[in-house]
Each structure stands twice: as C-alpha cells, then as structure tokens.
Amino acid sequence: MSWLGFKRVDRLVAVSVLAAVGLTWFVLVGFDAFTIFVGELNAGGHGGYTLAKAASYTLLTVPRRLYEMFGYAALIGGLLGLGGLAGTGELTALRAAGLSKLRICASVVLTLIVLTGAVAVMGETLAPWGDQSAKALSLAAKSSDVTLAKGGSIWARDGDTVINAGNGRTRQTDQGSVIDLNRVRVFEFDKEGRLAILSVAARAEHLQDHWTLFDVSRTVFGEASATSTKAAEMQWPSGLDPDLLALSIVKLDYLNLHELSRNIAYLERNGQNASSFREAYWSRLFYPINVLVLAFCALPFAFGSLRSGGLSKWLFVGIVMSIGFYFLQRAVVSMGTVYGLPPAAANAIPPLLLIAMATAWFRRNA
Numbered sequence: 001m002s003w004l005g006f007k008r009v010d011r012l013v014a015v016s017v018l019a020a021v022g023l024t025w026f027v028l029v030g031f032d033a034f035t036i037f038v039g040e041l042n043a044g045g046h047g048g049y050t051l052a053k054a055a056s057y058t059l060l061t062v063p064r065r066l067y068e069m070f071g072y073a074a075l076i077g078g079l080l081g082l083g084g085l086a087g088t089g090e091l092t093a094l095r096a097a098g099l100s101k102l103r104i105c106a107s108v109v110l111t112l113i114v115l116t117g118a119v120a121v122m123g124e125t126l127a128p129w130g131d132q133s134a135k136a137l138s139l140a141a142k143s144s145d146v147t148l149a150k151g152g153s154i155w156a157r158d159g160d161t162v163i164n165a166g167n168g169r170t171r172q173t174d175q176g177s178v179i180d181l182n183r184v185r186v187f188e189f190d191k192e193g194r195l196a197i198l199s200v201a202a203r204a205e206h207l208q209d210h211w212t213l214f215d216v217s218r219t220v221f222g223e224a225s226a227t228s229t230k231a232a233e234m235q236w237p238s239g240l241d242p243d244l245l246a247l248s249i250v251k252l253d254y255l256n257l258h259e260l261s262r263n264i265a266y267l268e269r270n271g272q273n274a275s276s277f278r279e280a281y282w283s284r285l286f287y288p289i290n291v292l293v294l295a296f297c298a299l300p301f302a303f304g305s306l307r308s309g310g311l312s313k314w315l316f317v318g319i320v321m322s323i324g325f326y327f328l329q330r331a332v333v334s335m336g337t338v339y340g341l342p343p344a345a346a347n348a349i350p351p352l353l354l355i356a357m358a359t360a361w362f363r364r365n366a
Contacts (some may be wrong), residue, residue: 013107016084021077028069033058060134067123071291075322078108078295105299112295116288124256131254158239162187179206211236252280282343293351294325297358
C-alpha cells in the first residue's frame with residue numbers, strides 16, 4: 001500500500017479507538033467519582049462540610065481519577081475499537097489488503113501514545129494540584145485546627161502553639177501505626193501573643209500516643225536575649241490529633257516526580273529510609289510504559305473475534321490480563337523491596353515478562 005494508504009489506515013483506526021477509549025474512560029471515571037461522592041455525602045453536615053463542598057471535593061479529584069483509570073480505559077477501549085472494526089468487516093478488509101496484525105496494532109498504539117503523553121503531563125501537573133486542593137477544602141471545612149497549605153505543607157494549631165511541617169506520611173510498624181512529619185517547626189506563643197519558644201526539628205514521630213522530635217534546635221526568647229539548645233531526640237507534649245493529621249497527608253502516589261525526587265534527596269541527606277518514595281518515583285516513571293505495553297500485548301486478542309468465540313470472549317481475556325498484570329507488578333515490586341532489588345529493575349520486570357509472553361503467543365497464533 002502507498003504511504004497515503006497507510007495514513008488512511010491510521011486515521012481509520014484512530015477514530016475507532018479514540019471513540020471507544022473515550023466512552024470507556026468516561027464510564028470508569030464517572031462510576032468511580034460517583035462512588036466517592038456518595039461516600040463524601042456521609043460527611044456532609046459535619047462542621048462546614050456541605051453538600052456543595054462534597055461535590056467540589058469530588059470534582060477536584062477527577063483529574064487524578066482520569067490518570068488512574070486511563071490504563072484500563074486504554075486496554076478495554078483499544079480492544080473495543082478493533083472489535084468495532086471487526087464487526088463492520090473493516091478489520092477483515094485491512095487484513096485482506098495485506099496489512100499484518102502487527103501493523104494494525106501499531107496504529108492503535110500510535111494513537112494511544114499521544115493520549116498517554118497527555119495523561120502523563122496531567123498526572124504531573126493538574127492531578128496533584130487537584131488532589132491537594134481537595135484535601136485543603138475538606139480539612140478547612142471539617143477542622144479549623146489543621147490547614148494544608150500550597151505545596152502540600154501542613155499547618156496546625158494546638159492551643160497557643162502553631163506547628164508547620166513540610167510534609168508527612170503514615171507507615172505501619174510492629175508497634176502500630178506511625179505518623180512521620182518532616183521539616184517541623186513549632187512556634188509556642190505566650191498569653192500576650194509573643195513568640196516564646198521556637199523549635200526546629202528534622203522530623204517528628206507519633207507512636208503509641210506520644211510525639212517525639214528528632215534533631216531538634218530549640219530557641220527560648222527572653223525579654224532581651226535568646227537561648228538556644230540542641231538535642232538528638234526530645235519528647236513533645238502536644239495535643240495534636242494524629243487521626244486528623246493523617247487526613248491531611250497527601251498520598252505518595254499523588255505527588256509529582258519533582259516532589260518525590262525532592263523528598264528522596266531530603267530523606268537520604270538526613271539518613272532516613274526513602275524506600276517508599278523511591279518506589280512511588282519509579283512507579284510513576286514506568287506508568288506510561290506499562291500502559292502502552294499492556295495495551296499493545298492485549299490487542300492481538302481482538303483478532304480472535306474474526307475467527308471464533310466473538311469479541312466478548314477475547315475482551316474478557318484482555319481484562320483478566322490487565323488485572324493479572326496489576327497483581328504481578330505489585331507482587332514483583334514488593335518482593336524487590338524485601339530482597340533489596342532496585343526499584344527501577346523491579347518495575348521493569350513485569351512489562352518485560354509480558355512482552356516475552358505476548359511475543360510467544362503472537363508468533364504461535366500469527
């Protein structure tokens with residue numbers, strides 16, 4: 001076929017795939033957002049958290065949901081797009097015209113590459129902003145003591161004490177749930193509203209109903225002087241509600257690459273464990289690759305509708321394949337953490353295995 005013919009093929013496939021992906025994406029995100037909105041309604045009426053704010057919260061999280069659901073929409077939409085061409089006989093005509101399955105699948109992936117690039121940009125910009133704005137809106141309505149500031153930093157008030165933390169995270173240990181706050185500043189004011197004590201700590205930890213500050217520099221202000229002391233560790237008698245703080249902590253999956261990289265550098269510089277941030281960082285980097293590999297390897301199943309079983313059978317196989325890939329990836333990354341495998345290698349293994357298996361199946365059934 002001529003180069004013009006190839007471009008017409010790409011246009012034909014792109015239109016079919018884009019329509020199917022768009023519809024699938026809309027249904028998945030709409031159902032997910034509606035479920036979250038119904039859950040938020042249970043919090044309506046508490047404090048200043050009204051029905052309108054619950055709706056605003058849900059809308060602000062839509063970009064993140066678009067990002068998370070795109071992989072499933074790309075896989076299912078790609079299969080449906082090719083299935084639509086098969087149903088009208090156009091896929092058969094393309095095969096009869098001499099186009100290989102690989103060439104037709106490449107047209108689908110070419111379309112998905114453009115969409116994946118746009119979604120990846122959204123995942124680095126609009127999605128984190130929307131999630132942090134939603135968190136700030138929810139916290140402001142539910143509590144006047146904790147605020148999520150621009151950039152994800154946390155501000156909280158405990159009586160005459162104001163606390164600021166650069167960011168935080170939750171983790172599980174043998175002793176129970178732990179809340180970690182990094183880059184902590186504690187401002188203690190006297191009854192007249194003057195700053196009496198300033199404590200600056202590398203991090204704060206809440207475990208078993210008490211707070212501990214680490215690498216603390218504490219300055220006490222007098223009438224005409226100031227006295228500074230340092231301590232590696234200090235008990236912090238604070239009444240901060242850890243459950244409320246946990247709500248203000250943005251999940252690692254919702255941070256962009258720049259924020260993840262900055263946190264990794266900070267934790268490593270202070271000798272702290274940054275493994276969870278590194279896992280989130282490499283998972284984010286491999287997201288576009290995983291989407292495209294999964295979609296490309298599942299597309300040959302759509303050609304089964306031309307022979308036997310119908311598209312529904314092969315669509316089911318493709319969906320099962322995506323679910324299996326999800327659990328495979330989680331298992332390999334978790335095992336990599338346990339056995340000290342670099343996160344980059346752990347994230348690369350699942351798509352490489354999928355490519356190998358799909359290649360073997362494709363050659364056998366070509």
